[in-house]
Amino acid sequence: MALLDSIKPLGPVPVRINFEGFLDRAAVKAVLDEKTRRSLIKCGLIIMQNARRSIKKMGMAKPKLKEQTTYEGASLQDLLTFGDNMVSKRAKNRIRDRLFEIRFRPPSRPGTPPHTHLNTLRNSITFEYDQKTESVVVGGFMDGIERVVSLHEFGGMQSMSAWAWIPEPGRSYRRGIIGYWAIGRKPRLNPGRWEEMGPQWRKTFNYPARPYMKPAMLKAIKEKEIVRQFKDRIRIGG
Known part of the structure; x- marks a missing residue:
């Protein structure tokens, strides 16, 4: 086998x-x-x-939050601006946690199975x-x-290209979302919303097993x- x-x-x-x-x-x-x-x-x-x-599963690989289905079309950032009578404080904490996972893509501990952020x-x-x-x-x-x-x-070691997430017209984020993909690869999820950044943004990452x-x-x-x-x-x- x-x-x-x-x-x-x-x-x-x-x-x-x-x-x-x-x-x-x-x-x-x-x-x-x-x-x-x-x-x-x-x-x-x-x-x-x-x-x-x-x-x-982490970030965008997870199912949508209840608030995302309730207020369809509203972004996670939009939901944070809603009043507490529409989105509770506890729900907003969950939204902040989800945004953190999407923006920073925290890895799993070395020696444990990896996380998946896009499935x-x-x-x-x-x-x-x-x-x-x-x-x-x-x-x-x-x-x-x-x-x-x-x-x-x-x-092992891997050189990566930086890609910037381009928000939909009229929307902005307090902090931009930057994703890294191996040189020559492109984002698979919503490829039209990502724009490759210049070679000066490339990085080499050390991946623990x-x-x-x-x-x-x-x-x-x-x-x-x-x-x-x-x-x-x-x-x-x-």
């Missing part, structure tokens, strides 16, 4: 975790049948779900059964995120989910 950063051919891929064990033995491969194939697929599903659930990474995690190798591949499969997967899982794929598999092993899928289905004589 392998965890890869991308399902498309990439040549030598630096992001690769191989777990070789009972799933790769010739004796096991010889008895793989349809039930076992379904078991492998189920294992992939379990690991995918573990990985997705471990990534906490891109979380939604990219899927799995695929490889009939040729009779194995399951689990990971983030989406164009343009290969390096992101590597940075989160193992850590925030693994989420390996822990997702180890969790499945610890909880005996993988063993449960293959119980009474594969027997190696002796």
Whole structure:
């Protein structure tokens, strides 16, 4: 069973975790049948779900606040100007917390699964059964995120371009929203509202490791989910 950063051919891929064990033995491969194939697929599903659930939603990845649906069309900043009879003080504190997450995009603690601020990474995690190798591949499969997967899982350095969020006409913010994307990448969410800033704004960031794929598999092993899928289905004589 392998965890890869991308399902498309990439040549030598630096992001690769191989777990070789009972799933790769010739004796096991010889008895793989349809039930076992379904078991492998189920294992992939379990690991995918573990990985997705471990990534906490932040900022714009979260569902809209109740006040946003009540006063549809009003921005978060607009809601802070409403009277307390319309938006309570407690609700305004929640709005301020949400604005903080959107503007500053606080990261998770090093060594813990990363946060997702736009749902891109979380939604990219899927799995695929490889009939040729009779194995399951689990990971983030989406164009343009290969390096992101590597940075989160193992850590490393990355040069980033700065992008400025352009408010809708007539709206302003007390503090501008600046986002950083790897050089050559563009914002996926509301791309028309982002404008790339000059090269003098580029920065190189040091990303500590925030693994989420390996822990997702180890969790499945610890909880005996993988063993449960293959119980009474594969027997190696002796």
